[in-house]
Each structure stands twice: as structure tokens, then as C-alpha cells.
Amino acid sequence: MQPQIGRSVPRKEGRDKVTGKATYVDDFSLDGMLYGVTIRTPVARGRIRGITFAPHIRWEEFVIVTAKDIPGHNGVALIDEEQPYLAEHVFHHAEEPVALLAHPDKHLLEEARRAVTVNVEPLPPVLKMEDASRVFKSFLVQKGDVDSVWSGADFVVEGEYSTGAQEQLYIENNGMVAVANANDGVTVWGSMQCPYYVHKALRRLFDLPDHKVRVVQLETGGGFGGKEEYPSMIAGHAALLAWKSGKPVKIMYDRAEDMVATTKRHPSVTRHRTAVSKDGRLLGMEIDFAIDGGAYMTLSPVVLSRGTIHAAGPYYCPNVRVKSRAVATNHPPHGAFRGFGAPQSIFALERHMNRVAEAVGLSPEEFRRRNFIRQGETTATGQTINEEVDLSGLMETAFRRSDYYVKRERFSKTNNETTSKKGIGFAAFMHGAGFTGSGEDYLKSMVGVEATADGRFRVLVSSTEIGQGTNTILCQIAAETLGADYDAVEIAKPDTSSAPNSGPTVASRTCMIVGKLVESAALGLKQMMAQSDARPLRAFSQYTAPPGVRWDDEKYQGDAYGAYGWAVYVAEVTVDMLTWETQVDDFVAVQEVGKVIHPVLAAGQIEGGVAQGIGFALYENVVWRDGRMANNQMTNYIMPTAADLPPIRVYFAETPYAYGPSGAKGIGELPMDGPAPAILNAVEHATGLRVDHAPLTPELLCASS
């Protein structure tokens, strides 16, 4: 039996995808189904005075739902339960849902949507982070005594860095189909990352017990975090209309609605103050990290957590203070997006480290070499790095692959002679896989593997395929452990009526945490099969933390993550000084990931993440007007096309992680962290212009020149 791990086996659902047979939510219908739409607020903040229904529509044909129709709690159960499904008296952001309509004719529904007016008394909104008065969450991470370092430092370097909102822009918009009544309960089918999050939210919305709510994930056309928490809202809406009408209801967003109303990456402002010795050693780092949570808490505390823990990066520094906060503004709530706080704080860090290097008179790479964390040293949260880590080695590989030294020197010489300036820059970073600290303990993920009656195997998880390869790698891992053929293993559709809760499909945990559980459940099944011929036969495995992991939630100290992926990314750019446009000409991504389970899928994750990172760095600008996204069309929210992206060259190193399946660590979000700082460092090398905001649009670069 050839090994399954490390082999690029065919994607489990690949054939359906390339033939157009895969069933996404908009391909799914039920008899007698109605369509639903959402009526939303016109401004960013105010009181609702009433809703007017224009007389030319035959309203008696429509199902109309408002907050009064909610059987249980009018709040999306997540970390808090304050975000209403339907606003009733006051509202806190533009496009906040107020009412729902359903009708069998989806075109008439649009006429009806136009005929509803939400009458409001506007109140002045808070639109700038610095004007915010409510803090959703704050953290303080301290190591050593940072106050003692300033007076003795040879250099003290300060900087301020900011990032804007970013839209996930999955090609498939959000959608849900629901069937609901008091007798049978609620069932929803749709596009989502986390069936059990939706399950928990619907139970609370309808005040139903576990077994009366069923959530089924359909083929999902991309998530990137944008379908982590938002699906609970749209599922609740579809279910409320189904509950009231007694009929199935589908709500399918179009692009304009999805962009204007759903979550985006949290905008951030980071301030660094760094004390360094004249031989380039970090003495102290003081970091202030703030993110804009928008109008409701949703996941802001967790985004803040990750951004906070990653803020001081892959360096050893004896004295660190990170103060962070997530504040409330009257924007639609910001939420999960690949990287989840780390792209924001790492952007600031890797721009700032170049600035510190410059102050000391060292090259950016030499400065990194002198401060990269090594095995046995501690991070900002006091986590001892127990594994072999060789960031300098990764950096040299990245430099060799990108011809960094030669190009850095050549570009510096030739740039004076042309209006097209070339630059090369890099970023070094790490990304923790799995939930932070005690998060995985809290989740207690459960996984099953079954030997079926017809001699095959099935993996039982609630982890979802959203393009990243869940189906494929979990089957590979099971096959490898069972000694079975990959083709003999299938994966059951994530359906809360039958799937064990393997936790949400987020946090780069599906391969590392869930995959490890699949491995152990498969091992258990193999042992059971040796003793019993009964079929079907099932074995389960539940998460327990690796030994010796210590985390203090109060002080935010200890082992923040079970494993880190380590990386150095290099970007080569050309900046056209006539138009201030930056083109990325070449991109090298080097990362150490434990073990590559599936070479094509793993490279695909890095390439896709880098592409999104390039978008974050240069193109994807959310234009806000009065707290509402004004450029909510694909024409005006600019995502890179095939013609804009460079060859993305991916290289893996492997230092097996003892608690990952075959040694694998999580990699899904890692690639999001490196591109923006690497690119802006390259632009500064090319032009000498220093801009500390992403996206670095041509207009911004022009304004700084």
C-alpha cells in the first residue's frame, strides 16, 4: 500500500466541481419554496420610528417578519448575544436588518423591497476609532519590565501603522434555505463554515432543544472567515420567514448586499515604540494595537486576541508590553477574515522592524538575524519555543530563491535612471495554529471514523470543505492510518443531526487539530476492527491538550498556541512613478509547516493566501461614506485578476510537530500575514517613499511623493 500522506491524491469532490454537478445553496430548492429578502436601515445610527409599506404592492401575498415575530431571543448567540437578528427600536449601523419579506416570485420580491421604507430618526454616528467610547474587549500582555528600558537604550524608534477594512469576496455569496415550524423544529441548508455555530444560534433564536434544530452544510464557494459567524444571521432570517409562513424559504444575497451588509476584516491602528541597542538587539517593545469592531461585538475579542499575541512577532525580546483594544463604531460589524487580527499586527511589526534596522544602521535582514527567536527562548506571552526553529535558514532560502541580494543591490543602482523603479522587500513572521490558549480545551472537538457495511470507511466530522481541501486531507489521513486505499474512504456531509462536533472550520485547525483526531479515531477503529466483525463499526476521539501546555487567561501568559508555522516572504515590485502603480513581479513564499499532507493542496493554500495578501496590500480599498460601504460592487472593489498577479513560488520546510497528524501544522491563514509588509517594504526600497497604510493605493503613494 503506497503512502497516502505527502501524495497529491485527487480532490474528493473535484469531479463534481469541474463538471458543474456540485450543489451549492443557490442550486438547491425545495417544493413550494419562497424567496426572502431583508429590509435594512438607511443610515448608520438612529431610532426606528416605523416601517411604511407603499400601497401599490399587494402585501397580503407577502410574508412579513419583524422583531415581534421572534419566538426566542432576538440576538445572535456567539460570544455575547446582543446583535439583534432584527432591530426593533434603535439601530447601530447602516444596512442593519429590520424586517424580512418572502414571496414565491423572486422578482416581485424586489419590487416589494423597493416599496418598504424604514422611517428613522438619525443620531450622530461614531465613525472614527479615536472617537469611540465603548470598548468591546481589551488585553494587556506584559513580559519583563518595558518601562525600564528606555533610558538605557541606544535607539528608541517609534512608528504608527494602519490597515483598512477588507472584504472576503468569496465568489459565492451568502445564502440559506430553511424549513421551520413549532412541531418539527428548524432545518437549514446553506453556505457556511461552522454548522454547529449556526445550530447554537438557531436554538437560542427559536428557544428549541438540540434535537429540534438541524444544520446541513452544502457545497460552499469560499469562506475565508466571511462565513464563520455571518451564516447564523442569514440562517436565522430564512428560518424566521419559514416559521411564519409554514413554507421553505431561500434567502440568497446578491453581491451588492453581501458586500454592504456582511462582515469585513477589522481595520487597525498599531503604534510601536522600540528600544534597541547599538548592536541591533531588541531591548524593549511597547505596542498599542487597536481594531475597529463595528457596531456589535461578534468575534472582535478573539480577533483582538490573535492580533495581540502576534504583535511582537517571531523575535526574542526580554521586555514587552502589548496593550490592545477592540472598539465600537457605527459600521456594520467587522468579523473573521483569514489571519484574524494577525495580518494587521504583523503588517505593523514588519514595517516597523525595517524602520528600527534603519535607525541602528543595519540591513533589514541582519537586524532580523540578530533577533529571530530560537529554540528555548520565550515569546511575548512567555511561551518557550520547544521546537527547532531556524528563521535565519528560512530567510536564506527565501533570499536564494528570489535572488534577493543581487536584486537589492542592482535595483538601488539602476532606479535613478528610470521612471519605473524596482524594489525587493521581505517580511518574517509566524502564525499560531488552532484556537488560542485554552480554546481547544473549551471546544472539546469530537471526531468519528466508521467502517461501513460495504467494506468502506467514512470520516465523521462537522468540519467543512470550503475549497481548502478538508474532505481530501481528512480522508487521506484516515486512509493512511487504516492502511486503506484513499478511494475506499469517504467523508460524510456535515449535518448536525449526525456529525460529531469537530469544532468550527477556522483558525487553521482543521488539518492540525481535527486531522490529528481523525488519525487517533482511525487508530481506534483499526484496533476495534481487529477484534470485531460487526459493521458498521465506529470509533471516536475527543480532543485533549498535549501534555505540558499551560495558559493563563487572566494574565494572557503562557503557551498561546500548540504550534507555529514560521515563514519568510519576499516580494519584488515595479513602481511606475508616472502613475504610482505598484505591480508585484515575483513573489517567493517560504514556510516551515511541520508536514505537507498534500503537496498540491498545500501549495494552493499558500498561493491563494498570497493572492489575497497582495489584494490587501495594494488593491482592496473599502470606500466608506457615512458608515456605509459605497463601493459595494465588483467593478469598484478591486480584487486582483490573473493579469495583476505574479508567479507565486512556494517552498516548504518540514519540522514535524509531535501533535499534528503525521507532524502537520496548520497553514490556512499563515500566507495572509506576509505579503502586505513585504510589498510595502519593497515599495519603500524602490521609491524611498515611506507609507505605513494598507492598502497602498496609487493615490496614497502619489500623495506621499
Added chain:
Amino acid sequence: MRSYVPAYDLIAARNLEHALSMIGDEWKPFAGGTDLMVLYEAGKLPHKKFISIRALPELRGIAVAPDHVTLGALTTYTEVQNHPVLRSEFPLLPRAASETGGIATQNRGTLGGNIVNASPAADTPPTLLVYDADLELISKSGSRWVPYATFHTGYKQMDLRPDELVARIRLPRGRQGWAHYYRKVGTRRAQAISKVCFAGALRKEGGQIVDVRIALGSVAPTVIRCYRTEVALKQEPSVADVTLAQEIAPIDDIRSSAVYRLRVAQNLLAEFQSLLSSS
């Protein structure tokens, strides 16, 4: 899809005469649809009755005569890119067509549709201005030729009666020896709306500009010929950028800023001017 589909009517013109008898305030022409359908899907197409002229042979085809090349209004961007005489004598036109939308848009979108959509950010119209295009406007009562340079009279306003159709676009030949320059600065490299579009052509004798055409898009309420800048290029080249700044009126909008557009337009002018030093 935000419009109420059953409320819209689209009929096919049986022939050109039928089309011309129908077009007016009630029935409006529908060609490739790449602009109208976008508005329709956004719920922003108030007009509801359209007559499809897309199949009319009289409005298709590219005719090459000794003094002129005449394009039917229904010529698609794909057809423009593939035509050998356009590529050799009017290279800015196929170049602009290749940068309009993507391949799928280029297969359906038409020059005539682009002209009457009258976006100031359109990519091919500046090249038509540079090439001194004339438009033939036809109606049930006859036809007339107008210089494209005077066709656009204001933002989305044009010298076109409701009962008229753009039928043909005529380009005078005889541009041997001209140097051509086109640059569209968009939001990205493909499938982009322009932030600044610069089309220019010039003829030199003995290192001096003796004839020049400059037209810009996205810097005024319409695409514009910059006549005063053309004069400055011939008479006072060192201050041509100042003249340009006075002649265009860029704005801040959802895609870009007035300051950026102005500086880029001036830089592109300078790049165009540097065509002088190359042969």
C-alpha cells in the same frame, strides 16, 4: 437581480426600417447590452421598452475605402482588435478595445453602444477623437454626419435625437508617419474602469511637432479633445502641462481623486512628449 423582469419588454428589429420606425421616446435601441444589463440588474434602468438592433446587418462590418475606414456601429471590440487595417493604421483603436472589460465583454460590447452610453471613462472614444472620427446618425427621416468631436455636449448629453441611431463611424486615412500613444490607467491591469485615459498621436518634421491630437477620458464630464494643449505642444512645449491642467476638470469619485488624476494626466502628457526624442 433587482429589477422586475416581467415589466421589461425587448423585441427584435425585423430590419433597419422597422428599427427606425420604432425608435423614439417609447422604444430605445438595445445593442450588445453590456451597459444596459448592468444597470438593469442593479435596479437602475427606469426605461422598460427596448428594441434589439443587434442582428441588423446594415450596422455591422468594417468597410475599407481609399480615403476612409468606416465601421458599423455594431462592431464589437473583438472585431476591432482583429481587423488588419485598424491594427496598422489606427492602432490606438484596437489597443483601447483590448483594454475594455474582458474577453466576454469584448465579444458583446459595441462601439456604437459605447458611444451613446457616453461615459466620460470610456476607453475607445478618446481614440476616436484622436482619429477625427465622424458619426453617421440615421432616423426614419434621413441621415446626417456629425464630427465626433462635437457629439458629446455635456455629462451624458449628446447631439442625438431620441429617434436617431448611430449607424457608422468613419475614420479618415492618411496617417502614415504618425506616432501613436495610448495609456489607460485603471484600477488594475484587466477588467478595469479607467482613472485616466490618454490617447495621442503626432507627426513630426525635423524634430518638431507639426500636427498633434490629444484626447483624454475620465478627467472631464465627457471624453475631451485637448485643443489648447495641442497648441501648447507645438508652440510652448515646456508649459504644455500647465495648459493641460487648465483644460481638464478631474474630480474625486469612488475610484480615485482629482489630485491623482491631474498629476497622472500631466505625467502621461510628458511621456507622450518624449515620443519626440524617439524616432
Added chain:
Amino acid sequence: MRIELNCTVNGVARTTQVYPMARLLDVLREKLRLTGTKEGCGEGECGACSVLIDGALVNSCLLPALQAEGAKITTIEGVAAGEKLHAVQEAFLRYGGAQCGMCTPGMILAAVNLLERTPHPTEAEVRNGLAGNLCRCTGYTKIFEAVVKACES
């Protein structure tokens, strides 16, 4: 008022009653139940709705049904020859050209069309040929590789 639309879809003559301004995308998905063609943006920007009309690549979200009269239409469902996949589909499977799969039908049609017009495209020609099809998952790298490999076989 509805009209009768006659066209050939994946080699089969089809007649449907449709509104003349119905989007071809909706006629395909809802009337003909060919749900392989996807809606990603409804504004002709993403290419997820791409089909072939008389051999030309077109965004079906921008085509009114009336203008599809008499057309020969190919959707993703018509790319394979029964159970035998097209070389582009095989290559997408082999080289990781599809991740979430939502852009995939349109991307495959764009690639098939490109190879029909340019049987041995350079990488730059592939980039430009697919520039009207947006993919959010792959960064395009493996899509290009798949297309280049497809024309080698």
C-alpha cells in the same frame, strides 16, 4: 409577456417560454435546470456565469434571453463528452485548478475557448485569456498550470 426561445444547449435543441429580458443565466439555471453556470456578481465582472454562445465567450448574466434566439450555447455541463472529461477538466483535477469550485465552470469554459482560439498559448496569453474570470481561492497559479498542461495532452 413571455416569448418562445429556441436555442441549442450542449447539442440539444431546447424550447422554453421566457421573458425577453430574462437573463440567459436564469433561463439556464431555472428553466433548463442547468445549475452548473453560476452567479457571482450580476454585473459582468467575475465571469462565473461564462458560457459559449456560437463559440464566443459571453457573460450569461448580461445576455437577455431574446438575444439567445437561435444560438448554439455550451455550458459546463456540455464540456465533457459523457463520462469522458475534457483535457482541461482532467488537468484541473490533476493540478489543483479548482478549490471551492465556484469560479470553476466559467473558468473551464474560458480555458476551453482560449485553447480553441490559441492551441498553444504562452503563459502571458493564458493570463490574458482568463483575465475576465476571477478566482478568490487559487491565486491563479494552478489554474494556469492546468491550462498549459491541458494543451500539452
